[in-house]
Amino acid sequence: MIADRLDGVKPSAKRPLAGIPILVRDNIATGDAQPTTAGSLALEGARARDDATLVKLLREAGAVILGKANLTEFSNMLAVDMPSGYSSLGGQVKNPYAPALADDHGIPVVSPGGSSAGSAVAVAAGLCAASIGTETSGSLLFPASQNGLVTVKPTVGLISRAGIVPISHSQDTAGPMTRTVRDAALLLNVLAAKDPLDPATQKQRRPADYTAGLTRDAMKGARIGVPSDPADPLNDPFFRKLPLKGAKVVGEAIKVLEDLGAVIVRASIPTAGWMSGPGTIMAVLNRNPLSANRGNAVPQRIVFIYELKRDLNLYLRDWATNTTIKTMTDIVTFNEANAGKALRFGQDNFLAADLTRGDLSEREYKAALAMDLLSARTRGMDAYMNQHKLDAVLFPGSEGAAIAARAGYPSVLVPCGFVAGVDGKDTPDYPFGVTFAGRAWSEHKLLRLAYAYEQASAKRKPPPGLPAL
Amino acid sequence: MQKSSRRNAGIAAAAVSAEAPISPKLDHARLDHASMSDIAHAxxxxxxxxxALLKAYRARIEAYDRDxxxxxRSARSIPTRS
Structure with a gap:
């Protein structure tokens, strides 16, 4: 009985999270009685043979795994245009800043963000002390931005992926979702560890303590790239998409950084426009009955479509138990047989992935992976940061997620204010954040910069309307 | 780490106060706001x-999250007995 085991439990240097209730996303395996489902009806009641490595680390540090957080089903890799935070098993996650506002289909007007929607909402609404989410491209940063949270999307390989229902071993990573930068640093202290079960962790570099050097003056002299060229606003793939209020709060954030002594370098990233360029995307027919774009071929990432089948099959073989599902094809078959409940938004990406060989032998895959790394890493983040001698790159909201995630590089997001309105519709105010992205293994530097900004700006406010009980 | 000045002393004091536990005030009203490190201090x-902490978070999940x-719909918590 958990309550008995918790009597007298207190944090200590050896067990810094002792007694602290933490939620983990429902694609992170727990070896206890709790199911691990990725939000899929096909995996209802499925369990895991063991705790994921990151869950073992949390438990060793004393954390109480409070439960599992809902997510966009299969990390938003099942369907085209699935609403963020929807899963056939868990239902629709709502943004706590506007939980009652939905369209005719029950889809939230103010997105909770995704795919780590539940992990973010639960922290924002005070349903846990902190949570763990996962990201392949934007799935920590987007919900953190929409819910006024701090997150770290770490370098791929900083946190072991062993025991996480995957999309793509090239880009998948877990990360903390917290109410402060210091909390994120404390969780990285526990989570960043080499793991023989995840080869990507072997190259990792980390400091002894991510909370060391969190000071208010870390921004002094820091060179921050702002990928925007005021002289050429149309060639500005990041800022031109921002709603008016978003541009305003990001502008205010940049002013705070300048006041803190940062050197703002405004310059475009030459390869930003390549992110969904030729050779990296394939056409998938959108048969989602609720999509405004249904009936059209939509571009999807080649690397994800191919890696999904191989990586998901490995998870199901090595980790899943208490289920008859053995392969990705079994999931597709189950969903078709239970379409009424399982396929509200279709499964177009799974259908596309199911057509691949599943062993990553296709040339199309290898070429796309090479192109992603060239455009995002070598000639993307590396070239941009070297040319301008940058310490970090600032992006509004989660707009920079694609390039950093493809490169496998880290991002830290911090709340920077509130915005309102979605597609011309009035909404209550909801949060918005800024991303600090950087080079491989630079999480400590990014956390220090984010801390200085957070302390100077203090923009987080909990959602109204959820009083103490 | 240059000359210890008033400014540095101020920064140090601010850092300490940022670290200082809010624990005397930590009650259920603060669970949506308290940082994890404040909760650890408490x-x-x-x-x-x-x-008590586990019970309080479970109560919030049941009240705001389930029905x-x-x-x-953000989370399901572990059963009371497991």
Whole structure:
């Protein structure tokens, strides 16, 4: 009985999270009685043979795994245009800043963000002390931005992926979702560890303590790239998409950084426009009955479509138990047989992935992976940061997620204010954040910069309307 | 780490105060706002017990997350006994 085991439990240097209730996303395996489902009806009641490595680390540090957080089903890799935070098993996650506002289909007007929607909402609404989410491209940063949270999307390989229902071993990573930068640093202290079960962790570099050097003056002299060229606003793939209020709060954030002594370098990233360029995307027919774009071929990432089948099959073989599902094809078959409940938004990406060989032998895959790394890493983040001698790159909201995630590089997001309105519709105010992205293994530097900004700006406010009980 | 100045002393004081536990005030009203490190301080100082904390978060999940038209559906918590 958990309550008995918790009597007298207190944090200590050896067990810094002792007694602290933490939620983990429902694609992170727990070896206890709790199911691990990725939000899929096909995996209802499925369990895991063991705790994921990151869950073992949390438990060793004393954390109480409070439960599992809902997510966009299969990390938003099942369907085209699935609403963020929807899963056939868990239902629709709502943004706590506007939980009652939905369209005719029950889809939230103010997105909770995704795919780590539940992990973010639960922290924002005070349903846990902190949570763990996962990201392949934007799935920590987007919900953190929409819910006024701090997150770290770490370098791929900083946190072991062993025991996480995957999309793509090239880009998948877990990360903390917290109410402060210091909390994120404390969780990285526990989570960043080499793991023989995840080869990507072997190259990792980390400091002894991510909370060391969190000071208010870390921004002094820091060179921050702002990928925007005021002289050429149309060639500005990041800022031109921002709603008016978003541009305003990001502008205010940049002013705070300048006041803190940062050197703002405004310059475009030459390869930003390549992110969904030729050779990296394939056409998938959108048969989602609720999509405004249904009936059209939509571009999807080649690397994800191919890696999904191989990586998901490995998870199901090595980790899943208490289920008859053995392969990705079994999931597709189950969903078709239970379409009424399982396929509200279709499964177009799974259908596309199911057509691949599943062993990553296709040339199309290898070429796309090479192109992603060239455009995002070598000639993307590396070239941009070297040319301008940058310490970090600032992006509004989660707009920079694609390039950093493809490169496998880290991002830290911090709340920077509130915005309102979605597609011309009035909404209550909801949060918005800024991303600090950087080079491989630079999480400590990014956390220090984010801390200085957070302390100077203090923009987080909990959602109204959820009083103490 | 240059000359110890008033400014540095100020920064140090601010850092300490940022670190200082809010534990005397940590009650259920603060669970949506308190940082994890404040909660850790409160646990370490005995101002809240791990059992009470677990119970409080479970109550918030049940109240705001599970049922009703604007329930947030963000999480399911472990059963009371497991």
């Amino acid at each position: 646990l370490a100082d005995g101002h809240v017990t791990a059992t 009703g038209p604007s329930s947030m």
